[in-house]
Amino acid sequence: MTERKALAFHLCSDYAIRMAKAKRQYVCQNCGSVSYRWQGQCADCGEWNTLVEEASETVFSAKHDLSKGGRSLALETLGEHSPMPERMLCGIAEFDRALGGGFVAGSATLIGGDPGIGKSTLLLQAAGRLAKAGKSVVYISGEEAAGQVRLRAQRLGLGDAPVALASATSVRDILATLDSRDADFVVIDSIQTMHSDLIDSAPGTVSQVRASAQELIRYAKDGGAAIVLVGHVTKDGTIAGPRVLEHMVDTVLAFEGERSHQYRILRAVKNRFGGTDEIGVFAMGEEGLGEVSNPSSLFLTDRSRDVPGSVVFPALEGTRPVLVEVQALTVRLASGATPRRAVVGWDSGRLAMVLAVLEARCGLQMGGAEVYLNIAGGYRLTDPAADLAVAAALISAFSERPVPADAIVFGELSLSGEIRPVAHDALRLREAAKLGFSRGWGPKGMKAVNGIGVTGFTRLGELVDLMLGRD
Numbered sequence: 001m002t003e004r005k006a007l008a009f010h011l012c013s014d015y016a017i018r019m020a021k022a023k024r025q026y027v028c029q030n031c032g033s034v035s036y037r038w039q040g041q042c043a044d045c046g047e048w049n050t051l052v053e054e055a056s057e058t059v060f061s062a063k064h065d066l067s068k069g070g071r072s073l074a075l076e077t078l079g080e081h082s083p084m085p086e087r088m089l090c091g092i093a094e095f096d097r098a099l100g101g102g103f104v105a106g107s108a109t110l111i112g113g114d115p116g117i118g119k120s121t122l123l124l125q126a127a128g129r130l131a132k133a134g135k136s137v138v139y140i141s142g143e144e145a146a147g148q149v150r151l152r153a154q155r156l157g158l159g160d161a162p163v164a165l166a167s168a169t170s171v172r173d174i175l176a177t178l179d180s181r182d183a184d185f186v187v188i189d190s191i192q193t194m195h196s197d198l199i200d201s202a203p204g205t206v207s208q209v210r211a212s213a214q215e216l217i218r219y220a221k222d223g224g225a226a227i228v229l230v231g232h233v234t235k236d237g238t239i240a241g242p243r244v245l246e247h248m249v250d251t252v253l254a255f256e257g258e259r260s261h262q263y264r265i266l267r268a269v270k271n272r273f274g275g276t277d278e279i280g281v282f283a284m285g286e287e288g289l290g291e292v293s294n295p296s297s298l299f300l301t302d303r304s305r306d307v308p309g310s311v312v313f314p315a316l317e318g319t320r321p322v323l324v325e326v327q328a329l330t331v332r333l334a335s336g337a338t339p340r341r342a343v344v345g346w347d348s349g350r351l352a353m354v355l356a357v358l359e360a361r362c363g364l365q366m367g368g369a370e371v372y373l374n375i376a377g378g379y380r381l382t383d384p385a386a387d388l389a390v391a392a393a394l395i396s397a398f399s400e401r402p403v404p405a406d407a408i409v410f411g412e413l414s415l416s417g418e419i420r421p422v423a424h425d426a427l428r429l430r431e432a433a434k435l436g437f438s439r440g441w442g443p444k445g446m447k448a449v450n451g452i453g454v455t456g457f458t459r460l461g462e463l464v465d466l467m468l469g470r471d
Contacts, residue, residue, distance in 0.1 A: 100274015
């Protein structure tokens with residue numbers, strides 16, 4: 001072999017070795033970021049031991065040669081008429097409310113929640129009612145055998161529902177089965193167990209989840225079936241797998257609640273066919289998940305009156321006001337001790353802001369006291385109007401003076417101590433009147449509704465003076 005041929009052979013061999021090494025990559029199973037070398041901690045999301053070796057995908061860097069073909073797209077204008085998509089009601093009003101009016105044909109919905117929260121139970125109830133209404137329903141379980149699903153349906157009173165069941169994890173087999181039937185509603189439980197033979201990696205990895213979801217969503221779009229994908233969640237409560245999975249689907253639903261509590265909340269995180277501010281409230285019972293048409297009465301059940309630190313807040317979820325109880329407890333510590341702050345159901349950063357305003361603007365020395373805040377029933381508040389209710393609960397607990405049992409409190413708090421107006425105050429007061437409340441404390445400018453007397457405040461100091469009896 002000549003020297004030139006030996007050099008060429010060496011270069012080709014080195015190139016082949018480098019290309020072979022480049023075929024492997026490490027993908028974070030939490031956020032989906034890609035690294036070409038293994039490391040203990042993901043550089044993007046900060047999670048430990050989440051990088052898994054997977055086969056790299058082929059990347060094409062060549063430019064398209066338009067002279068060799070290409071179909072010209074038919075462009076449309078925004079002014080053309082587009083009919084509203086038809087809705088498919090599942091027969092569970094709270095489920096349909098969270099979806100914005102029911103399932104849409106040809107749509108893909110992703111529902112996530114903690115293990116045992118009731119995702120499979122709710123979807124089996126919806127599938128059974130749709131099947132009894134004459135829809136063609138297919139339920140594919142990758143985690144349970146068909147017999148287990150059948151037993152659950154019998155416990156829910158849906159043993160006679162004509163739902164087609166199967167236990168499978170192969171996407172190719174599932175698509176072949178669905179092609180043989182004209183399905184209207186398909187449930188895949190869960191997407192993390194699905195496996196596509198086009199990807200050389202284990203089920204549950206980022207590549208498998210993305211590829212399996214893409215094939216199933218394409219079937220829904222082409223065939224006009226409404227498909228629901230069940231997704232696992234991480235320890236932080238977010239849906240496991242790549243973030244692109246949430247971008248691929250049309251609707252993302254989060255099933256919230258504690259397994260130790262009776263109620264569950266279905267909240268829309270993303271919805272291309274409706275709003276994301278509606279919730280569905282359910283109560284877990286012996287016969288599955290039951291609808292709660294009046295959640296305010298549920299969250300205020302067995303509420304103790306005239307207890308310091310207890311305040312009723314009218315939260316607004318979409319068009320539905322929900323009355324919840326805000327509970328606060330303060331414990332004075334000896335000088336030099338480090339106080340603790342514990343929050344359940346609210347933002348801890350928001351609590352720190354309210355405490356700072358109470359101390360800096362109102363003169364309440366709460367820096368040396370432990371503070372515990374809880375939203376009763378496990379409900380999670382995101383409404384900014386809860387600021388004033390939390391402040392009232394803290395003032396009541398700190399002074400050991402209860403807030404009147406027939407009063408509701410709401411309003412947004414600024415860093416200057418001003419109380420800002422909030423949206424739909426009349427709707428909040430109207431809901432409170434239904435449950436027997438007779439007075440409302442909130443921002444200045446509120447108007448009495450249904451006989452409820454209102455007291456408006458401009459600054460937080462005015463509320464402090466009223467609760468502490470100052471002139």
